Amino acid sequence: MARFSFRLPDIGEGISEAEIVAWHVAVGDRVEEDGRLADMMTDKATVEMESPVAGTVVELAGEPGDQVAIGATLVVIETEGEVVQPAEPERVGAENPGVEEVATSPVAERQDPPRGGEGDHAQHGEGGAPLDATPNHVSQEAAPLHHPAAPDGPPPRAGEDKVLASPAVRARAKDLGIDLFTVRHDGPHIRHADLDAFLRYGSAQGYRAPNASRARADETVKVIGMRRRIAENMAAAKRHIPHFTYVEEIDVTALEAMRADLNAARGQRPKLTMLPLLIVAICLTLPDFPMLNARYDDEAGVVTRFGSVHLGMAAQTDAGLMVPVIRDAQDMNPWQLASEIIRLAEAARTGKAKSEELSGGTITVTSLGPLGGIATTPVINRPEVAIIGPNRIVERPVFRARPGGGEEIVKAKLINLSISCDHRVVDGHDAASYVQALKRLIETPVLLFAD
Known part of the structure; x- marks a missing residue:
């Protein structure tokens, strides 16, 4: 086994560094020769980096939004045989088939999100826009809500003629806009405790209590790639x-x-x-x-x-x-x-x-x-x-x-x-x-x- 250090090539005249827009691999992933590694953005274009060797990714240079200097190691790949390490980075073009220039948009031609596993640095939303993958990020595909304290009894069937409940419970349910046929209960009749449980966990059944907050979870989005370039250009224009x-x-x-x-x-x-x-x-x-x-x-x-x-x-x-x-x-x-x-x-x-x-x-x-x-x-x-x-x-x-x-x-x-x-x-x-x-x-x- 040998380790191959893929160094960031010279991807534009006068460019000293480039920004990581997105990773197409994670640590532990298998990459084939000419397989996609990352999208790198310069002042003029986004360039797709491709692997010159086949092997397993063992190191990545940073996270989306980080800057990498020309000639610095971008990815370390463990190969099955010996490979020749280039002495210096080559310029993008016909001489270097390992990279291919793509459009300026940081989401150009991107179809697949990064694969999971150790080393994943960012999750990607619709269109490939990077989203910060901090613990505060709330998944949009969370499992249905469940709590052990919630009643496990089946709700009354819609075809039943009536639901057993006291007048006080019925009056409260009416004030709250709750259909008693949808309330789970484990006794012969619905109690106030069953209504309380429904109010706490009824969102899993699509219920929203009156005056309940419509606020969504906060989300932190890292400003990188094209969005950061736009921000920098607009700020420079207004400043100068x-x-x-x-x-x-x-x-x-x-x-x-x-x-x-x-x-x-x-x-x-x-x-x-x-x-x-x-x-x-x-x-x-x-x-x-x-x-x-x-x-x-x-x-x-x-x-x-x-x-x-x-x-x-x-x-x-x-x-x-x-x-x-x-x-x-x-x-x-x-x-x-x-x-x-x-x-x-x-x-x-x-x-x-x-x-x-x-x-x-x-x-x-x-x-x-x-x-x-x-x-x-x-x-x-x-x-x-x-x-x-x-x-x-x-x-x-x-x-x-x-x-x-x-x-x-x-x-x-x-x-x-x-x-x-x-x-x-x-x-x-x-x-x-x-x-x-x-x-x-x-x-x-x-x-x-x-x-």
Whole structure:
């Protein structure tokens, strides 16, 4: 027998350490060659570690959430024969078949939870999200409640004509909302003690006493992987960027009518939502406001203004908020944008988005769809300097000028559009001017298709 130390390979340029997101093995488990060992997260991607040898796992480097340095021992495997220990860690790629890069989501392609046994460090809930496995964690599959003091006699059968009980017991049961046919008792009739036992242990039968607490057990969830990365990025954005938010109301009645007409004649093309049309408007107006399509390196004191629009699209996933990027959005028509939105959103949700599809954005759009609310104050995706947030469409009466003069009250579809900007780079006047230009284009939607 021999011991093989699997050292964490160099999994990215400039990366000095990686975070353990999840274990696929536990101490004592048998692992085959190329079998899954762990998911490790860097700043750019989650990488699945695979075993270069077959054997029994005897040591693990830590728990989910711990950081492991490049070159440090990640797993020790006891093998049946002698194996050659690599002199130094290899880079992930074609030269190292022992590891395979996967999507950035920490739950990407994960199907099986870690196997039980000594060395299990975490339990996994639905979707693979790690849950802290401390003694305070309450299993959701606990055995039915039982107490030796509870009466063991069978409950009266539902088909019996009546239950024997004193008037006082019947009155108390009525006040408590208890069906006496469901109360277990070991005597000829139901007593107050049987009601007391039912109140104490009746939850196993689905009974909840009036005014009983609906509170669930407390749960401690370790913040690791993608959730921790999101927390760090949001905290850094709020800590370093002086945000300001500007909100404007826009009439989208004509835009929605045009969208309905386009969808009616779309053929095999994807159905248009408002988002692709909004992105077209954003791309058409940005050339006149280059300070918004930019990234600010505050350490170097340099602002880079981009000629192309690489538009980040905030997407909610089981792992948390992810921002896939639509490359060169300015060169796409609404249907191409719709197809790319669908593709990137699905890749993010299923954890199959590539690292290059999750970085390099120049401006971001975030939308909660029908949950959009009245107004939002979105947080900038650092180092970008602006983020745009359309809110929910509402119908309200508005005054509108008559062609022949005067005004009339009509029903209109309105939306509030929010924009948050980095005040170090973008002045309030510039942000307001940009949104007003965006408003003019959206309220005259035929201009979206004009050369």
